[in-house]
Every structure is written in structure tokens, then in C-alpha cells.
Amino acid sequence: MPPHFPDTVIAIPVRNEAERIEACLRAIDAQTDVAPGSLGLVLFLNNCTDGTQAIVEALRPTLSVPMRVTHVEFAEAQAGWARREAMNAAVEWIGPVAAGGTILSTDADSRVPPDWVARNRAALRAGADAVAGRIELDAGEAALLPPSLHERGRLEDAYSAVLTEIEARLDPDPYDPWPCHRTTIGATLAVTRDAYVAVGGMPAIALGEDGAFVAALLRQGFHVRHDPNVVVTVSGRLVGRAPGGVADTIRARCEKPDSLCDARLEAVPRAVFRYLCRRRLRRLHAEGRLAVTRGWARFLKIPESDAARIAALPLPGLAVAEAERVSPRLVYRPLGPFELARHIRFAAMALVPIRALTGLANRRGPAPTQRRVAAKREVPTGP
Structure with missing residues (x-):
């Protein structure tokens, strides 16, 4: 049988996600408007000690999306390195289908909607080289967080939206028109294979690899669409797997309610x-x-x-x-x-x-x- 080369591959770094990995994989397997054989899934399991690997292998026969799984133990592992390894594996799998090939990134504690792949592909077909989506906290887990945190989030979102519209009007980007947003997060990123390779791939840094990657694309003249219609559900847990991630941000703001907002939220x-x-x-x-x-x-x-x-x-x-x-x-x-x-x-x-x-x-x-x-x-x- 000839090798299977999908033109779109989802890359997920995974560490100790036994509680959430099944929901993540079931959501990916439920994608609509995806031609048979066009989609692949890469899981990069690093330093898993909680049975995640066994759960993944048990799920494999039940999934319609072909999956490649790597399991490594590496003492120096960190978020940027793991995401880079997962996305590099996606590049290799796409192989000779380089023209038009697409890499998508999400997290193992996330749940993508059924049209996630289709929406990202549509934005790329419209002229973008990469697509950055938005996130929403899992409703059940979000309900357990302090009301003050929700109020702060509401105010930050409102102010960010106004600043983003002002930016889009004063310094417009035809490939990222209003309405748009300014979220950059590895839980929902899409990029063409060519653009990914051209900027040297995902930076292997401990914190902020997703933001650094998108900044590199923009510096090199690639078009990034911050699509408000691409939304992924993420966990609202307080103990995460990567330092500086969503969980750390939530916990830090619970512990220090007066901590400064994101840098771009200036006067x-x-x-x-x-x-x-x-x-x-x-x-x-x-x-x-x-x-x-x-x-x-x-x-x-x-x-x-x-x-x-x-x-x-x-x-x-x-x-x-x-x-x-x-x-x-x-x-x-x-x-x-x-x-x-x-x-x-x-x-x-x-x-x-x-x-x-x-x-x-x-x-x-x-x-x-x-x-x-x-x-x-x-x-x-x-x-």
C-alpha cells in the first residue's frame, strides 16, 4: 500500500492529559467538511506518567482520522520545544504535498468545534498564510472561578476589542480586516507548511512560543488572519502542564487581582x-x-x-x-x-x-x- 500523505495535519503536544485527551481526540474526529484522507493527527507525548499513552492507544482503533504518536522522555522538555516537535512531525508527514499543505496546532486539554478545520482552511484560501483563533473557557470549569476574575476578563475583552478596532482602522491590514482580535495562542493556530518552514518553525522557547511564532510571520511579511469566528474551548484549570500557560495566568490573577493587564492594553x-x-x-x-x-x-x-x-x-x-x-x-x-x-x-x-x-x-x-x-x-x- 502506498504511503498516506494528508494535506492537513493537526499537531498536539501532550503531557499527562489522561483526564482530557479523549474529549480532545473525539472533537477532532468529529470534523465536518473534510475530505476523506485529507486530514492527519500527530500526538507528541512527552514525559507522560499518568496513563495518557495507554488511553491514546485504546482510542486509536475507534478514530477515523489517521494518527501518528511519538512518546519521549526528556528532562529539559518545555512548551515551545514540545509544540515545535509536534509541528515538525506534521511537516514531515505532509511530505510531497507541500504546495497547499496546512499545519494546525491545538492543545490536549482543548476541544475544537466540528468546523474548526474547515474555518481555518477557508481563511487560508482567502489569502492568509496563518490563522490565529480565539479561546473560551470550559463553562463548567469557568463557573468555579471567582466572580472577580470573570469581571476582569470581561473588562479586558471589552477594552481589547475597542483598541483592536482603532488599530484596524488607523493601520489597516487588508488580510486581517475588522472584525478581528489580537489573541495568539497555541490552542488554535493554523499555518501553511511553506510559511512555517520559511520562518524556521515554532520557536523552542519555554514561554510565549505561540506569540513569538506569529510575530516572526508578521516580521517576514506573511499574512496572519486573527479570525473571530475560529473559537476553541480550553480548560479552566488552575494547575497546567506548561509554565506561563493559561492555567498559570488564571491562577496568578486569582492570587493577585491587581496584576497588570497584557502589554497591548495601554491608554x-x-x-x-x-x-x-x-x-x-x-x-x-x-x-x-x-x-x-x-x-x-x-x-x-x-x-x-x-x-x-x-x-x-x-x-x-x-x-x-x-x-x-x-x-x-x-x-x-x-x-x-x-x-x-x-x-x-x-x-x-x-x-x-x-x-x-x-x-x-x-x-x-x-x-x-x-x-x-x-x-x-x-x-x-x-x-
Whole structure:
């Protein structure tokens, strides 16, 4: 029999998930709108001591999706390494079906909806190179968490949504239009095989490998769709398997309710300043003017040596990311949770004129590139 090469492979790192692995695998096996033989599943079991491997093997004959299972013991194991190993195994399995091949990532304590694969594939067909979905906590486990945690989550989600719309309007990405979100989590990621290989794969780091991976894609000019319609259910447990994961975040916020919010949840004026700077830098890069003028660098208080290095970067994503890293004016200053309510009110008011102004600009259409180049200013007064 010839080898089976699916064009889409789901990669899951697994460690001691005896309680949840069956629900995870049953959900994957229930995928709809998937052609027979097109889907494969990779499980990378690392340091499992609770019977997970036996449960997986017992389930294997009952699943319609072909599955490859690796079991390793490695004292230096950590989240990024395990996810990388799982996704690398997916790349190998896709093999000669490289053109159009897709890798999806989720977690062993997650449950994907029946249309998860189909929705990710649809977003990729629409022009994205990668798709980042959203997560929701398991309702039963979430009900056991303190009400204060739910209130904080509600406020953070509300503020994040307003900031995301402001960003999408001031610095629009045609491949990631509003409505969108800014969640980046390994529990729901999809990426083309070519894009995954091009950026060197998933970073093998202990914390934040998912965010670092998506940032690498954006820096290299790949298109990432943050699709609000791709949603995965994750556990609301307080003791997780990977340091710095969802469980650690939930527990830390239970123990320290006043801990700072995510870095991007900064005050509206700072956020607007950041989005306008990004847009300006992208336009200067597209017009070949980063190396011609240094007004942008002086405005952002970037030293000349750094400015020359940034101007020489070949892709706008690389230039923007490096400018944000070195500019003292673009340092993130996240809010505390008790500041969110008033900032939400202010952001909602700020969004009204932003919607009006960006809507007017969209109706008029972009100015011709030749006119923008001819009217360039050597020393800009703002972003």
C-alpha cells in the first residue's frame, strides 16, 4: 500500500492529559467538511506518567482520522520545544504535498468545534498564510472561578476589542480586516507548511512560543488572519502542564487581582500614537524613504546607528518591529485592571470620530502613490 500523505495535519503536544485527551481526540474526529484522507493527527507525548499513552492507544482503533504518536522522555522538555516537535512531525508527514499543505496546532486539554478545520482552511484560501483563533473557557470549569476574575476578563475583552478596532482602522491590514482580535495562542493556530518552514518553525522557547511564532510571520511579511469566528474551548484549570500557560495566568490573577493587564492594553493616546507610527513607518518603507530621511528616527528618539540599520531592513514588518523595540517613545505601558472601566469609556468616545474619519478616507480612496512621493517631506513633524 502506498504511503498516506494528508494535506492537513493537526499537531498536539501532550503531557499527562489522561483526564482530557479523549474529549480532545473525539472533537477532532468529529470534523465536518473534510475530505476523506485529507486530514492527519500527530500526538507528541512527552514525559507522560499518568496513563495518557495507554488511553491514546485504546482510542486509536475507534478514530477515523489517521494518527501518528511519538512518546519521549526528556528532562529539559518545555512548551515551545514540545509544540515545535509536534509541528515538525506534521511537516514531515505532509511530505510531497507541500504546495497547499496546512499545519494546525491545538492543545490536549482543548476541544475544537466540528468546523474548526474547515474555518481555518477557508481563511487560508482567502489569502492568509496563518490563522490565529480565539479561546473560551470550559463553562463548567469557568463557573468555579471567582466572580472577580470573570469581571476582569470581561473588562479586558471589552477594552481589547475597542483598541483592536482603532488599530484596524488607523493601520489597516487588508488580510486581517475588522472584525478581528489580537489573541495568539497555541490552542488554535493554523499555518501553511511553506510559511512555517520559511520562518524556521515554532520557536523552542519555554514561554510565549505561540506569540513569538506569529510575530516572526508578521516580521517576514506573511499574512496572519486573527479570525473571530475560529473559537476553541480550553480548560479552566488552575494547575497546567506548561509554565506561563493559561492555567498559570488564571491562577496568578486569582492570587493577585491587581496584576497588570497584557502589554497591548495601554491608554488610548499611547495606543493611537503607536498605530500611527506603525502606519507611517510602513509607508516610508514602501516608498523607499526610510533611508532618505531621518525625521522619523529623530521623532521616535532612535539613535542614528539604529536608524540606519532599521532603514536597511528589507521588509516593512522587520523595520516596524525593530523601531518599536529600540524607540523609548514606543515602550509599552500596560494598564492595571482597576483602570479599565474609565479607559473603556474614553476609548468608546474616541472611536466615534475615528470611525467617521476613516470611513470618509475609505470612500475617497487612497491618494496616488506618485503624488505621495512627490509631496514627501524630509523632516516629518509626526508619525
